[in-house]
Amino acid sequence: MKNKMKNILILALLLVFGKTAEANMVMSSFELKGASSDNKFMVSDSQMATDLEFRFTLMKYSDPSSPGDCYVTLLYTESPEDNNFDSHPSTIEISPTKYVRKSEFASHGTIFQSVWLPAILPAYRFSGRIVIRYRFFLSAQNKEVSWYSTVKYEINAPSYVSPGDLSKIESMGFSTNGIRSFKNDYYLVENDILIKKSSLNISNPIYAVNNNKEHNINIWVKPAIQPANSTWNNALYSAVAAWNANPSSDIKLHLVSQYGTLDVPPPHDIIVDSDLGVLSYSQSHAVEYTNGDGKAGGLILVNLDYGYSSSTQLVNIMIHALGHSLGFKHSNTANSIMANNNLSGYTSAFPSAVDEPIINSLYPLNANSVVTPYISGISNISSSWGWGQDYDMSYFCFGITYTWTSNTPHPYLPSVGQARLPEWSFNIGSHELKCTTSHSKYTTPIVATKNIIVQ
Ligand SMILES: [Zn+2]
Known part of the structure; x- marks a missing residue:
């Protein structure tokens, strides 16, 4: 009898779960x-x-x-x-x-x-x-x-924000919902903004970037992105070109890289790197916000596993990410590149009519300011390596022409025309490599040089 009751109970449970048949x-x-x-x-x-x-x-x-x-x-x-x-x-x-x-x-x-x-x-x-x-x-x-x-x-997960830090973050104009400690040194705010904990102690913070360097900002692209991930790297190049092309603002973004362990680390303000699995699936990126010391936010992490819908979306994500490192917060206006974090379905050209006056008021164009570029690539070469080296001009825009020359003339060098000088070989000796370009926004030509020694 007892067993029978138990079987009836089990049958009833199976019916409850609705999958008996x-x-x-x-x-x-x-x-x-x-x-x-x-x-x-x-x-x-x-x-x-x-x-x-x-x-x-x-x-x-x-x-x-x-x-x-x-x-x-x-x-x-x-x-x-x-x-x-x-x-x-x-x-x-x-x-x-x-x-x-x-x-x-x-x-x-x-x-x-x-x-x-x-x-x-x-x-x-x-x-x-x-x-x-x-x-x-x-x-x-x-x-x-x-x-x-x-x-x-x-x-x-618990939030680890001290009451003092919470009120500082609030006074900076950020939402205090869902703030989390991130990689020990940061708070993650509004899903994609990293605020360095130590930056909250700076007195009289300035959130405009690199005024002392006339807004020349070097972005060091780490190997996880360049050369390992051409999709995100292309998006970053397009985003940098979009910021540089804006005709009425004065942001001068440079892409720099380190060519292997034999090269010196390039001078940089921002590092772009993989998140190494730290970001959740739905987060495409996280960006260190302007530190209040006049410098750009130093870190952009991209989630290489992010399920993006188009290459345009990735470009918009990188424009948005760079916006945070330059001191722009989220916008409540749908037609702003700063409106949301993942920008799926966002189609406005950059900068939109909403964004342009905001960007241009923080960084107004100064036509007489100087673009100070850098050439990435190995400067100490052994002639026994037997192959050429790549060199990259940091200042990147679509539609401008680059002229490569050297103080040790080579007939083909001036005809390269691109921001990259690919697989170039030099004779034994010292060389000064030079890349020249110009941008209609600026009166001064844009010139980068690099000393190269071949032994
Ligand atoms: Zn954002």
Whole structure:
């Protein structure tokens, strides 16, 4: 009698889960140790991995033809959907797969209760959910399927902002919602703005950039972007060209790089690098804001895994990111490049009618100011290497012509015409390489030189 009651109860539970007719397997419970009753789990430090424990109950429909084996894995996902988590690029497995054999189900053949099982939530994964995937053979469809637990746990991370810092960030004009500590040295504000904690202590901060260098700003593109990721690198080049082309403002952006370990690090104000997996799936980038000391925000992190929709979107994202490092905040106007972080569907040319007066009032054009460019490339060369070297002029605009010359003349050098001098070889000796261009905004020609020694 007791067994019969139990079977009726199980049958009722199966009916509740609504899959009785076709299901060989249903996950009837899923617990995450330490989660709240409303299925939220607070990690104690989002910058470190978190050890987790979970357990589950499987119910097997007692179909004698069912193989009855099941593979159970804990997943972390930032998918907004409630199913098909495996098709979302943010989804990762965070536990070893637990293999439940048919013989492990209880004697009545229908229930498997697991012990507490280990899992590890990686660092910086604090904006998604945790769900169980269970894979089994579904007789009704005659194939193996992946189903997911109906219970899902939402991950939260505490905010570490001191009250003093919070009021400073608020007085700078930023939202105080969702501020998080980021890579120890920063606060992440409004999803993509990094505020250096130490910068909050600067008295009388100035948020306009590089006035002392007539707005010449060097951007060091790290190897994860150039040469490793041409998609993001092309977007960065186009974004730099867009800022430089703006006819009535005085921002002079330069792209610089280091050609391997034999080259010296280039002088730089901003570094552009991969986020190394720190940013969540939905964040395309994070940018250090102007530091208040008259310098540009020094770091732009790009999420190389970001699921962008078009190359235009990536260009707009990089224009937006550079905007933050130059001291521009988010805008409430839809027609602004600073309107939102990921800019999918944004189609206005840069600068839009909304952005132009704001940019030009902070950085008005000074036609007599001087563009001070840099040539990237190796300056100490061994003639035994046997191949040429690349050299790049830092000041980049579409539609301007570059003239390369040397104090040791070469007949083909002046005909190159591009910002890059590709695979160029020099004779043994000392050379002064020179690249000259001009921009209609400025009265003074733009000239860069580099001393090269070949031994
Ligand atoms: Zn932004």
